[in-house]
Amino acid sequence: MxxxxxxxxxxxxxxxxxxxxxxxxxxxxxxxxxxxxxxxxxxxxxxxxxxxxxxxxxxxxxxxxxxxxxxxxxxxxxxxxxxxxxxxxxxxxxxxxxxxxxxxxxxxxxxEDAMRPYLAECAERLLEAPEPAEPPPEEQPSTDDAIEPVLEPTPPPNDGEGDRPAAPRRWYQDPLGDVLVATGVLGAAAGASLLGVALSRRTGATSYGELEGDASSIRTFRIAGGATLGVGAALMIGGWIRWGVVARRTRPSSARVGVTIDGTTAGVSVHGRF
Structure with a gap:
């Protein structure tokens, strides 16, 4: 197999x-x-x-x-x-x-295994893709031949509800960050499963001969699990970094997302309002 x-x-x-x-x-x-x-x-x-x-x-x-x-x-x-x-x-x-x-x-x-390569490739493509460009401003019509407008009745004053700007998008609502983190979690889970299979085969051997016979398959599961786990972790870190960039771009004073790696552990920290 x-x-x-x-x-x-x-x-x-x-x-x-x-x-x-x-x-x-x-x-x-x-x-x-x-x-x-x-x-x-x-x-x-x-x-x-x-x-x-x-x-x-x-x-x-x-x-x-x-x-x-x-x-x-x-x-x-x-x-x-x-x-x-x-x-x-x-x-x-x-x-x-x-x-x-x-x-x-x-x-x-x-x-799930068949979908994983598509999701991984799409995560890379979306990470490399530029941000959607802002649409050009609409051209104002020339006033040289302007027609005298018909005056409309003045609307009653409002309480300012309609003048409020739209709320900025939260960092955790960024599609690219969500895709990277979700794909990374899926890859990390798959890698951990493969490593678990390798460990169970190794500890489940009842004799040296049985262990020696399974050595090749155990090594294959360990290599595949480690590679898949590594790719998943990299995608998750990329998603966390993306969230941090979006958080700083939208509301620098309200939320901060950071990634820390010291050689032995890795983590993500979130501070502020959500």
Missing amino acids: EPQGTAAARTLAALRRGPGVLALAMALAWPRVAAAEPKDPAARKHLADGQAALGRDDYAGAIEAYERALRIEREPKVLYLLGQAEFLRGDCRASVRYFAEVKQFEIPRTV
């Missing part, structure tokens, strides 16, 4: 080699991570149309067909395929949103 860390790394490598390789990887991987199929015949028909469009690299057509199936019957497989198609189209925010909806269902571990 292929170790889970190796499978995740292989899928992530396919994501980075391009759409053609990824489409083939998706077609081969889905039967092993199958979730509930739509029961409605019309929904299954739209699902098949979406798969055909995806095979032609028609991502917009595939997404449109999957959305029709989703409107008829909400199933985790349709949400999973929408997350993949949005990833291929380059919309990581939509992809992460659909994968988050998949996790609201009771899904097998293999489906």
